[in-house]
Amino acid sequence: MEWEIVIGLETHAQLSTASKIFSGSSTTYGALPNTQANEIDMALPGSLPVMNRGAVERAIAFGLAVGAHVAPRSIFARKNYFYPDLPKNYQISQFEIPVVQGGEIRFFVGDTEKTVRLTRAHLEEDAGKSLHENFTGPHGESSTGIDLNRAGTPLLEIVSEPEIRSAAEAVAYARTLHSLVVWLGICDGNMQEGSFRCDANVSVRPKGQAEFGTRCEIKNLNSFRFLERAIIHEAQRQIELIEDGGKVRQETRLYDADKDETRSMRSKEDSDDYRYFPDPDLPPLVIAPEWVERVKAGMPELPGAKRKRFESDLGLTGYDAAQLTMSRAVADYFEATARHLPEGQAKLAANWILGEVSAALNRDEKDIDAIPVSAEALAGLIKRIIDGTISNKIARDVFAAMWAGENGGDADAIIDAKGLKQISDTGAIGKMVDDVLAAHPAIVEEYRAGKQKAFNSLVGQIMKAAKGKANPQQVNDLLKEKLG
Amino acid sequence: MSYEYDSIAALRDALTARKVSATELANSALQAAQAHASLNAFLHIDPELTLAQARAADARLASGQADALTGVPIAHKDVFVTQGWRTTAASKMLEHYTSPFDATVVSRLAQAGAVSIGKLNCDEFAMGSGNENSAFGPARNPWNVNHVPGGSSGGSAAAVAAGIVPATTGTDTGGSVRQPAALCGVSGIKPTYGTVSRFGMIAFGSSLDQAGPVARHAKDLLELLDTMSGFDERDSTSLEFCDGVANAPGRIRSEFNDAVARFDANGAKPLQGLRIGVPTEFFNEGLSADVGAAVEAALQQYEALGATRVSISLPRTKLSIPAYYVIAPAEASSNLSRYDGVRYGYRTPSYTDLADMTSRSRAEGFGQEVIRRIMVGTYVLCHGYYDAYYLQAQRVRRMIANDFQQAFAGQCDVIMGPVTPTVAKRIGDNRDDPTADWLADIYTLGVSLAGLPAASIPCGFGGADASLPVGLQIIGNYFREGQVLAVADRFQQATDWHQRKPELK
Numbered sequence: 001m002e003w004e005i006v007i008g009l010e011t012h013a014q015l016s017t018a019s020k021i022f023s024g025s026s027t028t029y030g031a032l033p034n035t036q037a038n039e040i041d042m043a044l045p046g047s048l049p050v051m052n053r054g055a056v057e058r059a060i061a062f063g064l065a066v067g068a069h070v071a072p073r074s075i076f077a078r079k080n081y082f083y084p085d086l087p088k089n090y091q092i093s094q095f096e097i098p099v100v101q102g103g104e105i106r107f108f109v110g111d112t113e114k115t116v117r118l119t120r121a122h123l124e125e126d127a128g129k130s131l132h133e134n135f136t137g138p139h140g141e142s143s144t145g146i147d148l149n150r151a152g153t154p155l156l157e158i159v160s161e162p163e164i165r166s167a168a169e170a171v172a173y174a175r176t177l178h179s180l181v182v183w184l185g186i187c188d189g190n191m192q193e194g195s196f197r198c199d200a201n202v203s204v205r206p207k208g209q210a211e212f213g214t215r216c217e218i219k220n221l222n223s224f225r226f227l228e229r230a231i232i233h234e235a236q237r238q239i240e241l242i243e244d245g246g247k248v249r250q251e252t253r254l255y256d257a258d259k260d261e262t263r264s265m266r267s268k269e270d271s272d273d274y275r276y277f278p279d280p281d282l283p284p285l286v287i288a289p290e291w292v293e294r295v296k297a298g299m300p301e302l303p304g305a306k307r308k309r310f311e312s313d314l315g316l317t318g319y320d321a322a323q324l325t326m327s328r329a330v331a332d333y334f335e336a337t338a339r340h341l342p343e344g345q346a347k348l349a350a351n352w353i354l355g356e357v358s359a360a361l362n363r364d365e366k367d368i369d370a371i372p373v374s375a376e377a378l379a380g381l382i383k384r385i386i387d388g389t390i391s392n393k394i395a396r397d398v399f400a401a402m403w404a405g406e407n408g409g410d411a412d413a414i415i416d417a418k419g420l421k422q423i424s425d426t427g428a429i430g431k432m433v434d435d436v437l438a439a440h441p442a443i444v445e446e447y448r449a450g451k452q453k454a455f456n457s458l459v460g461q462i463m464k465a466a467k468g469k470a471n472p473q474q475v476n477d478l479l480k481e482k483l484g
Numbered sequence: 485m486s487y488e489y490d491s492i493a494a495l496r497d498a499l500t501a502r503k504v505s506a507t508e509l510a511n512s513a514l515q516a517a518q519a520h521a522s523l524n525a526f527l528h529i530d531p532e533l534t535l536a537q538a539r540a541a542d543a544r545l546a547s548g549q550a551d552a553l554t555g556v557p558i559a560h561k562d563v564f565v566t567q568g569w570r571t572t573a574a575s576k577m578l579e580h581y582t583s584p585f586d587a588t589v590v591s592r593l594a595q596a597g598a599v600s601i602g603k604l605n606c607d608e609f610a611m612g613s614g615n616e617n618s619a620f621g622p623a624r625n626p627w628n629v630n631h632v633p634g635g636s637s638g639g640s641a642a643a644v645a646a647g648i649v650p651a652t653t654g655t656d657t658g659g660s661v662r663q664p665a666a667l668c669g670v671s672g673i674k675p676t677y678g679t680v681s682r683f684g685m686i687a688f689g690s691s692l693d694q695a696g697p698v699a700r701h702a703k704d705l706l707e708l709l710d711t712m713s714g715f716d717e718r719d720s721t722s723l724e725f726c727d728g729v730a731n732a733p734g735r736i737r738s739e740f741n742d743a744v745a746r747f748d749a750n751g752a753k754p755l756q757g758l759r760i761g762v763p764t765e766f767f768n769e770g771l772s773a774d775v776g777a778a779v780e781a782a783l784q785q786y787e788a789l790g791a792t793r794v795s796i797s798l799p800r801t802k803l804s805i806p807a808y809y810v811i812a813p814a815e816a817s818s819n820l821s822r823y824d825g826v827r828y829g830y831r832t833p834s835y836t837d838l839a840d841m842t843s844r845s846r847a848e849g850f851g852q853e854v855i856r857r858i859m860v861g862t863y864v865l866c867h868g869y870y871d872a873y874y875l876q877a878q879r880v881r882r883m884i885a886n887d888f889q890q891a892f893a894g895q896c897d898v899i900m901g902p903v904t905p906t907v908a909k910r911i912g913d914n915r916d917d918p919t920a921d922w923l924a925d926i927y928t929l930g931v932s933l934a935g936l937p938a939a940s941i942p943c944g945f946g947g948a949d950a951s952l953p954v955g956l957q958i959i960g961n962y963f964r965e966g967q968v969l970a971v972a973d974r975f976q977q978a979t980d981w982h983q984r985k986p987e988l989k
Contacts, residue, residue, distance in 0.1 A: 039585060043822040045578065046565040046587055046684040048719050078818050080865070084838055089821030144838065146826065275865035277874060280691035280815055282720050 001243070002207040005235045006215075007170050007200055008162035011177055012155045013187040014126070014195040015058045021125050021154035022049030022092060029193050033131075037148035041128075043087035048281050051076075055154040058186035059099045059123050060287065060295040062156060065184055065302050066118055068103030070292055076123075076282040080275040085128035085146050093157075095276045098122035099285060105160070106304065107176035108322050109169050116173055119159040123285075126153040156186070162201065162212065167231040171224050174198055175326070183303055183328040197222045202234045204242070213238070214248040218255050218262055230255035234262045306331055314338065314346035323354055329368040333375050340379030341386070348382050356399055373402050373409060381411035388471060394420050424471040426478070429462075432470065433478050436461045447483060455479070487512045492556055492650055492699070492707040499545055499555040506541035506555030506599055510534050513557040513601045516648040520988060523624045525633075525642040526559065529602035533568040537599040544597060552711060554597025557649045561640050562603040563610050563686040564590050564653060564695070569600070573686045574618040575608045577823045577830045577849035587684020588716045589653055589695050592733075596711045601649055604639030608851045609820065610655055610688045612636050613663055613921050614909065617853040622911055625668060626986040627952050631908040634664030640698045641668035646988055651699035651708050657689045658808050659903070659928025661696040662940035666903035666955020669942045671972065671982060672698040673705050675965045677935030678723040679731055680709075681716030687819040689812035690721070692932045701982040702941065702972035709965060710737040726963040739966025740973075747974055753790030754974055760791050761896030765801035766927055772906040774946025778954035779902045782943035782975065786900070789974060796891045796899065800884045804929040807884065809922055810864050810877035811933070816854075817861025823849065856918060885934040892961040898971055899959040902927050903940045907952035927957060937965045941972045942981040953981075 020027055023040035039047040063070040077095035100121035107114060128151035130144055137143035158177065164170045178196055181187035188195050203215035218234055221227040233255075238248050250268040255261075301309075303325040310321035324334045334353050338346040357378070361368060381398055384390045390398060398414050407413035415421055423429060436458060437444055443461075447454035462475050487509055489495045498504045514534060517526050541555040565571045565583035572578040586594070594600070607617040615623040615638025623638040625631040626646040633642040637654030641664035644652055654661040656674035665672030674696040682693055697708035715731045716722045723731045747754035762783065767776060787793055825831035825845030832844035850858070864873035891899060905924055914920040931938045936959055943956035956975075960968035976982050 042827055044565075044583065044585075044828070045571065045573070045581070045686045045822075046583065046585075048683050048687075050718060050720050080818055080821060082821065082824065082839070082842055084824070084826050084842075087822065087827065089824055090818050273867045275818070275862065275867070275870075277814060277818070277865055277870070280689075280721070281687075 003204050003235075003239050004207045004209075005166055005231070006162050006203045006205060006212055007164035007166075007231060008215075009160045009164065009170060009173060010199040010201070011158045011160075011174065012197050012199075013158060013181045015055050015154040015156055015186055016188050017052055017054040017058070017154055019052060019054075020152035021052050021055045021123065023152050025152065027153050029190075031149055033145065033147035033149060035149065037128075037151060041087065041148050041152045043089075049092060049279075051282060051285065052154060055123055056099070056285065056287065057295050058154075058184075059121065059156055060292055061184050061186055061299055062121055062158070062181065063100035063103065064292070064296055064299065065180060066100075066103030066105060066121075068118060068121070069101040070287060071097060071099050071101055072287055072289075073097070074099040074122075074285045074287075076279045076285065077276045078279045081272045083127065084144065085130045085148070085151070087128065087148060087151055091125060091127065092279055092282070093124035094122035099287070100156075105173055105176055105180070107172045108319065109166075109172045111319055113318070113322075114169060114172070116163045117161045119161055121156050121158040124155050124157055126150050126155050156181075162203075167228045167235070170200065170231055171228045174224060174227055179326045180303060183300065185300070191222050194222055198227055200227060200231055200234070202231055202238070203248070204235055204238045213242075214250050216248065216250065216262075217252045219252055219265065221255060226255055226257055229257075229260055230262055233260065237262065300328060303328075303331070310334075310346075310350075314350075315344070316347060316350050320350045320354060324350060327368065333368055333371070336375030337379045337382070340376050341382055345382065345386055348385070349379070352378065352382060356396060360399075360403055372405060373399070377402060377409055377411065384411055384415060388422060388424055390415060390420055390422050391468070391472060394422065394468060420469060422471050423466055423469050424474060426474065429466075429470050429474050430478055430482075432462050432465050433475070433482050436465060437482060444483070455483075489650060491701070492553070492704045495556055495650065496550075496552070496554075500550060502545070506538040506545065507535060509555060509557050510538035510599050510601065513649050516646070517601060517643075520626075520646050520648060522629065523626060523633075523642050523646055524605055524621050525623050525639040525646065525648065526602045527562050527572060527574065527605050527618075527620055527639070528569045530569055534599060534601055537594070541597050541599055551595070551597040553593065553707065556598050556651070556707075557601050558593060558598045558651050558653070558708070559601045559604050559640070559643055559649050560590055560653045561606050561637050561655055563606060563655055563688075565684045565686065566590055566600070566603065569603045571603065571686070572620070573609045574606050574620055575850065575854070576619040577846075579619070579830065581829055583684070585684065588681035588718065589712050590684065592712055592714070593653070593708070604637070604643055604652060606639055607636035607660075608854050609686065609816070610636040610657055610660055610693075611816070611853050611857055613659065613925060614911070615639065615664070616911060617851055619851055624911070625908050625952070626988055627669060628908070630910055631952060632667065632911050634667035634904075634908060636660040637664050637672075637698065641665050641670055641672065644668070644670045644698050644700060645986060647985060651697055651704050653695060653708070653712070654698050655685060655688075655693055655695050656932065657692045657694075657812060658932045659925050661698060662903050662928050662938060662955070662957060663925070665698050665940040666942075666957075667908040667953065669953030669955075669981070669984060669986070670698055671701050671705055671939065671941045671976075672696060673709060673939040673965065673969065674931070674937060675709060675713060675736075676726070676937045676962050678721055679713045679726060679963070679965070681714070681719045681722050683716055683718040683722075687815075689815040690819060691815060692808075692812055701976045702939070702969045705939070705972075706737060706740055706966075706969050709969075710734065713965075729963075736966045736969070739964070740970050741966075743967050743970035744973070747970065750790060755786060755971070756790035758786075758791040758898070758971065759794050759896040760786055761794050761796040761891050761899040763796050763798040763801065763891075763899060763901055765798050766901030770905045770923075770926065771902060772946065774950070775902050775904065775906060775954050778944025778946060779900075779956055782956045783900060785975060785978060789978060794896050796895050798884075798887050798891065798930060800880065800887055801926065801930055803880050804884055804933055805923060805926055807877040807880040808925070808929040808933060809860065810873050811881065813857040813861030814865050814874050815861070817858045817865065820850075820854065820858055825849070853918065881933045884930050888930070888934045888936060888959075888961075898964075898968065901957050901959075903955040903957045904928075907945075907947040907954060931957075931959055936960065936962060937968055939968050939972050941975065942984070943975075943979070944981060953984075
């Protein structure tokens, strides 16, 4: 039987506010345990939450970026459950009326564009951390420690519709979402520190069946690779289970990266009744149209708009435009490069950035922010290709030298110093052609006998003599002319 | 307090004139608290802390920098967190807890110069109406120590009635300031929800909790309430504006003064034009004859002062009981979740694992009434019951608020009636029927659900030998605290119920 995988993702993006969502404590990562927790984060008697407007503004920016409805009035609710690292023993979240409603994410899977609709995105607070391992109590006994530094960190939980159909699509969706929140500056995107993590709801159904299968939720996937592996494994597990006559049980599962498998955490039946109700400590979150306008005015051009502009104004293909707009830094670098080039040559900049530049960045595991070749310098190199000073092939060598910082990383200086300037003088090339023809009469004979390969061989000999610097078009033209 | 006074204003004059010092007043109050220790009105007293505040007050008085309450002795209900004194909410759960910060109410009164004598007994986490649910024993009614002082702010009312301090703070979730004030023969007011900051007030039912003062009479209530009130950015339910007027000290005093000026201008019939709405539902079969008679006499006194009586209907009065006892416990069940033995408070000495530690700590640390309400609250919020209980109660709550608005829209300016159906019960009554006390909250709950301001002032006596006080409830529209107090004050100018004092050993 052919199976279809159905996936919905719930993504927690930690919002990049300096202070927590309901208290003034710092959100900086990595501080000593419990040094960034005040009376609100510790849930001391008499403490009350106060909404951080910065967190709301980041949610508004996200809503605008995905074309969602930014609710003029949304409600904070209490999600009640006991856990030692949840200081109030309830989490302030949004339940019935979230701040962001609807919207969509567009992304490419290979060359195919796909749109996944969003259900909602809501604001909530993170919990603290329980430290179970290597933690001893005051008398050396094994114990559990609580670090509340993370408690109250603002999160935006972004929920997709179950419209994702493969692990590859899930990864492409998550990557696009990740690049979007980083692009907007609302999340630092640091997955190792947990700033961006996904829960995947996975089910399978026979292809063509309208109803969804029973789903399992895989929690806390904090890398794209884990997301992909977890979904592949979970889907396979469910398919095998059903094919063996079993039934999928609705449950929460954990992905074990070491064993590369998912395992059951708790079933639906033992799940808590969270007893949601509106938080009486927080009035409804009212967002006036003016507030939305203010946030909008401060937002960068969105990747979608940029992509369209790259296609229509700069003549890029849809795929190239999408690639260049995966990150705001890359898009900015591309635009800066193109700005230094004659009109109509942006395509060349795109090719270089998606080709040679990306490859070099990947090879050196460098971020575009730390690129050793400035946009202006790259444009300087591309200009020399356009004006015929160097060939594309030689340009790669020049780029490597620029990357290494030779001659101040300046293309012209490197071309001069290495004598890489392309020979475009008809006289000089003509002489080289004459010399080669004279030296290889046998090959000339073969050509005259009709062997096309002989022509390429002669070109090769001439380029060799020119150390690759002869203008290839001129070599071709002159050779043809002289061979009659 | 052995020092005799008529009012906080008179105390202020005596202090400013250096006829008495803040330290003398503080010592006198501390001694009185000690002398009346059997009332169990105070839970924590620390003379050093009190006297340090008194000395600071004296220094300010000496340098001529006195504020409105400089040197005036007060005391706080033990649900306001304080840095100096322990804060227990009368619970074993917080028996040894000291807060690292002060409640806004506490710091505002301290800034105005008030000297705190200590922390007052109350029902555990403010849940109760007799002060019998205190983990540290019941407080007693100064008029008859075998009777309850009311609750939950029982210590607040008893301390004023016994003359230990001229004024105290209390909190009112469903009547917890008004009811003990009524049962102890003193005055109290719960202001409009959102006018006094809840920051630092240990939460019971967050959408209902509101702080209010207890004192001998309306003028002294004004002194405290006007100082306590005001917007606080640390409480998101705190209001910045009240009907367009900034929520800040001075707002209530200015309205009070305006009303007084209007009344004065009326001459012999000062309350001419004032329409008093009297809800028929407040005079039902549950109202005892003695309380009914005292309230009726008070209403006639108001008529004599020029006011007109209008019969009104608050048809959902009865529904306020079930609505309140769904909403308040629901919020309480969540608010009290934080007491889990993990970070502070009571932790059971022996347990098997984390979940066991939390369960045992809560079962051992909370008293029966608190556990009862947590159970009720948890139940009504459960999936499958939420719509039928919690949402339905919220609907009823809105209807009750609308009923009041309808009355204020065209029929009356203030609403009056009894605070309680009976005078103070004996300590221990209803012990086998814990919800019987809930029914006695019938006249105060609607006001709390609607978030309206309401005062309770003494208006007579009832019970055996007419020995126990009766209170009159005066309900105003939103933000009309100044008007309510001015109306109460006019009654107190014409009567002496508020000047009656219990005979104490």
